[in-house]
Amino acid sequence: MIDEIVEAIRRAETELAEDTVQALKKAYEKETNEMARTQLKAIIENFTVARKGSLPMCQDTGLQTFFIDMGYDFPYRAQLKDAITEAVRRATKEVPLRPNAVHPFLHKNSEDNTGRFVPYIHWELREGDDAIIHVIPKGGGSENMSGLYMLSPGVGIKGIKKTVIEHIFKSGGYPCPPTIIGVGIGGGADLALTLAKKAAILRPVPSRHEEEFVAQLEDELYEMANKLGIGPMGLGGDTTVLDVHVEYAHRHPATLPLGIVTQCWANRKRKVLIDANGHVEVV
Amino acid sequence: MEYHEKTPIMDARKYKLGDVVYVTGELVLARDEAHKKLLEEGSPVDLKGAVVYHCGPVITKRNGEWKVVAAGPTTSIRMEIFEDKFIEKFRPAMIVGKGGMGERTLKALKEYGAVYAAYTGGCGALAAERIKGVKEVHFLEELGIPEAVWVFNVEEFGPLVVTMDAHGNSYYDNVDEEAKKNLDALLNKIESES
Known part of the structure; x- marks a missing residue:
């Protein structure tokens, strides 16, 4: 599942979520202020260029954050934390991401977006045997x-x-x-x-x-x-x-x-869906 | 007005609030640590008429060549403690960043005939597309990639919107004033609801 989490991070960072794309395009059509139109146009050009070139849409690639919505009987729960941490390390090199994990006392950047309590993982449990990993890096x-x-x-x-x-x-x-x-x-x-x-x-x-x-x-x-x-x-x-x-x-x-x-407008989000048979999908 | 300029820019006083500028030529990056460093040690780059960009880019090295991955603007107000002295010492024509700057910078812009222009926040990929190469880099080992003084060759870098001119006017003051009026009206409306 590490490959799919890396892929979800890459897509979150380089392809703006479709709902937000549509919301920004609609806002541009409706906007009456000239200055505002210049800004919205630049934003639209920016996410178009990012998608085409598979480049991060913003140089602040965020704090790597994951919300996990998991069934009590999800069989791979013990592997999730390590898989996410490894995926973050790989994505940092492969996407690439800006190293954004700094020790607050020593001011040292870990260079791979991991460190104490990061990537930040928030866990929620419910009925079921599948898991949804929300990949939500935030600037x-x-x-x-x-x-x-x-x-x-x-x-x-x-x-x-x-x-x-x-x-x-x-x-x-x-x-x-x-x-x-x-x-x-x-x-x-x-x-x-x-x-x-x-x-x-x-x-x-x-x-x-x-x-x-x-x-x-x-x-x-x-x-x-x-x-x-x-x-x-x-x-x-x-x-x-x-x-x-x-x-x-x-x-x-x-x-x-x-x-x-x-x-911010750079609303970076993707989901990794994993079922009880180990089938993994990025949406 | 829309301008398509080549660096260096020697007549920045002509710009008015709301003018949109696209820059071709050289773009010099300087953020927090670079401002401090250049003020202390002088600049290895001639900054007269230069376009100085508040930016901490994502740059990688592939097969010995620098590749600029993303280079959107950072929040300019952090540089307020340096910028007036920086403008006085190096005489750039244009400071580019996001969010605008304060009174001290506005005064220096007026005194030395420079402007502040806003580049759309978050537009790191669009910026990278207009950056055609790295001309040189200074203080890289000491300051690291995001803080080093990079000189980029750029083509049609923009849209840069002039939001603080060389005559003491700040667009931010107008927006803030208008927004404050709107806020007061909204708060009154909420208060009067049953």
Whole structure:
């Protein structure tokens, strides 16, 4: 399965996901601001060139991150961690990727994108005997524009809306807009951010939550964010976000955690599907 | 206006906010450590009229030849602590990066007749396509690939959008002001909801 994980990393880095390609093309057609059109056009040319030449679409090839959605009875579970780590080492040379794993105390770059707790692997278990590996390398510029707000529960949905819009305003052009905003509500601090990251990256663009009141909040936040006028790369325009996705968990009576994760336009994601017979597929 | 320029550029005062420039000739890369190094030790490259690019590229060596894989812009504001002195000392015509810069740089651009231009963030593959070769590299051993001073031969490198001109104007101030107004209106609207 190592070959397929390397292939998934290569495709995530060099071929922009089709949902995001379509969202950016649609945004370019709709955009009325000339400056914004220049930026969107450059982005479209860029991912076209990257795909054609099998080159990373951005020089920041991200922190190698994997979300694993695995059945309790998946027979190859013991091999996954080592396979992913080896695939990251190989992809670093073969794609190639920029070495992006630095020791925070010694400032030393490991040169192969591996190190303490990285590649970062997030595990989730469910019924079944198959596994889905979400390959989601994420750039540093947009990750810097993440936020955790421990709100007073009394501020309610109004307070959540205000905080999200202010957060997008404060982020300005730094996370390389147009972005996809993930919002996680409830749980604890860590769960709110995990939900936000899953909402931003794992869900298709565009998509709406299956529950009506959450979907409505997504619509409202999407429309408001695009009324800010920040625009592509913060140079003004109608397209600040491509979509806003909200996920929630029940909360403690005393807390209202709000996690916000920003994904830049270079929305890099692929899936590796592995069944119980060892059949592996990259989608 | 759209300009197609050859380096060196000796008349950067003509550019207005929103002008789009495509550059052919030489592109000099300098980010955090390179700014520090050049200010301390002087520049091995003549930077008069040069286009200086804030970028930490991905470059590999194949069969003894450098290959630029991806070379999009990095966040320029980190260089704010150096850029005014850098402009004063070396007199480049254009600083290229992403996200814009601050008051000190804006003042230096005005004083020495240079501009800041934004290159679209994340467009590492498009940039690499317009880079036709590596002319020279300095401080490679000391600073490593992403931080070294690379001189690239480029053709039609762009679109570079002039966002800070040589007359004290910053496009970012206009966008920020407008966005702040929009934000206040949105917050009021949320507050008034039942």
